[in-house]
Amino acid sequence: MIAWFDRRLGRVTMYGLVIVCLAVVGLVALVLAFIPNGPLSFSPLALLATASVLLVTSYLANGLGGLILRTRPQLSSTVITALLLLFILRPSIEVLPLLGAALAAVVAVVSKYLVAWRGRHILNPAAAGAFVIGFLPSLGFAAWWIGIPQLLPVVAVGAVLILFRTRRLLLGLVYTVVVVAVLELRGLVDGGVPTELLSLALVSLPTVFVAGFMLSEPLTLPPRRWQQLAEAALVGLLTVMPFSLVGGIYNSPQLALLVGNVLAFLVGQRRGIRLRFVERRALTPTSWDFAFAPTAPVRFRPGQYMELALPHSGTDARGWRRVFSIASAPESGELRFGVRLPDKPSSFKTALLELEPGTAVSATSVSGDFLLPRDPGRKLLLLAGGIGVTPFVGQLQQAAVETPERDIVLVSAIASGAELAYGPELAATGFRVVVVAPDRPADLPDGLEWVEGSSLTADIVHALVPDAPERTALVSGAPAAVRDLKRALRGSGVRRVLTDTFIGY
Structure with a gap:
């Protein structure tokens, strides 16, 4: 219901x-x-x-x-x-x-x-x-x-x-x-x-x-x-x-x-945020990465989100503002957003695809509590559904610099091997990353594991991470994906769960 x-x-x-x-x-x-x-x-x-x-x-x-x-x-x-x-x-x-x-x-x-x-x-x-x-x-x-x-x-x-x-x-x-x-x-x-x-x-x-x-x-x-x-x-x-x-x-x-x-x-962030569009690149057949350079320093922690404002002609009923999780670490000096584009994208996402390098874009303050626990001794299990891997990219990048010894496992469940997003970036962090997909990604980077599966079940979680009940879990994705992933976690004995649901805005 x-x-x-x-x-x-x-x-x-x-x-x-x-x-x-x-x-x-x-x-x-x-x-x-x-x-x-x-x-x-x-x-x-x-x-x-x-x-x-x-x-x-x-x-x-x-x-x-x-x-x-x-x-x-x-x-x-x-x-x-x-x-x-x-x-x-x-x-x-x-x-x-x-x-x-x-x-x-x-x-x-x-x-x-x-x-x-x-x-x-x-x-x-x-x-x-x-x-x-x-x-x-x-x-x-x-x-x-x-x-x-x-x-x-x-x-x-x-x-x-x-x-x-x-x-x-x-x-x-x-x-x-x-x-x-x-x-x-x-x-x-x-x-x-x-x-x-x-x-x-x-x-x-x-x-x-x-x-x-x-x-x-x-x-x-x-x-x-x-x-x-x-x-x-x-x-x-x-x-x-x-x-x-x-x-x-x-x-x-x-x-x-x-x-x-x-x-x-x-x-909070005591200024409006002005960004300059830098570049875009295709992540998968259905998702893109958009990079922006802030005109002034922006304070954020990996896992937080930002609302972009993109006025454009022919605006549809969904408007010209949208919330996206930040897919970069603060040390990078840029703001990246992983965005899924359906077959018939909204006018906002169409305008986003048509941005020219150097175009100014405004954003509102940074918000969100989907953060890694500060205690480096706490073992973590990160579960992502599709493009829900976005906030974990910056989190693992920052953790790789500050606490590379931290015990973190990321399990990313995707609809097909072609939908693996941010593979090279995740592999570069050195943390364990497992991709669950029906078929093996053709460009699976070295260091990433692939497990065959059409969905992430409690049995798969238990087999991949036997000590899952001892870990704090973070789950990210669309509402349906988050519910399925939480169900898998509960079935494998995990009780401490923090979620990040892509609800749109």
Whole structure:
């Protein structure tokens, strides 16, 4: 069931998924607005008018910003920001509130360009727009009307879909638990009823909406998992712990998000990343290696990933941003990405193939926790499915330089011998590498082993690595491949498993 779910979600880009979920919530809200004396205190016309103002203003402001800075704005990001603001600001058909909505949209867009450091925007745009409009009460305010019981089911479904797709369910859970715990403690001290406090936290506040749709915004999260969870806890605490500062600033979801954004910026890659395309080469009949030279040093650890932005004409529904694991070691001074190209590649991958040497490409911050354990004494078993070998290339290259005595075994399962990627690079590391394929690779480098097999089973793992249960395993590949490889590991007695799933973006 989970496999089927994963495959279906994988057909939609992350940005597309967020837009669809927000649109569905908006449609449900529109239906509720038609109910006389219903749960919403504004009319359907007010909802439609505010949505129109936000969408049009965001589009125009983003287009103008892109024109001034000579960049191509991403329409999907613009739509998401406008829809988020729609659920934060109170809809109205009056002139001043509509002007306030337009101003909030402009502030949100401008924050992407001006509140930035070396090309990387720092703040969640919707939170920034909602925060600024709070200083102009005559133009509206952040009502967070999305927090009503009637909308909770559809909001919760959307939040779970987004968090599941981005593998950030734990992030949303931490935020939600902190909000509930703080409200429960505060309420119990004041003599509140626990069930009523729980209902307040989950039903009458925008807790689920913030967790699923705003806190998970990738460009404003710190790079490491533990940092992301710490940010979720902090943002949850600041959301519901009452305080007030000079200038009429008090606790609110938008302020809490902005504080979290700033802290995430401080611990992450504090600059936009600019790359120059160097070369490409075919790895297999279905995969290519793309090499880029950063214009400034980029801090990363082997196994982490980066999101490339490649604006191009004829962009299809998958957009012009994509996440790729880094296939090189930091010492190499370059960034390499192994990319699988299907028979009918997306417009993004087509544009990637057409890059000319010297072309400038932008990227976002480095992220990811798929790292080799620091303890060099820990024995490791690396399992790759197809092009999932990508993050292991840089890891083994770095380990070969820093800890060549380390006990590491890589087992790469591929659909055919022709699909062996990065063979020479893996052989050069000196670590044991076993290729499991139905046929022997024609160009199998010296030092690599081949074992016949159509898939990697528990029996094969046990035969190749008898001490597998004593090892920490790292598994990388597409969702289906990761599930199969984990099943093989469990069957051979391995219990410590870290996975890296290529979910796309």
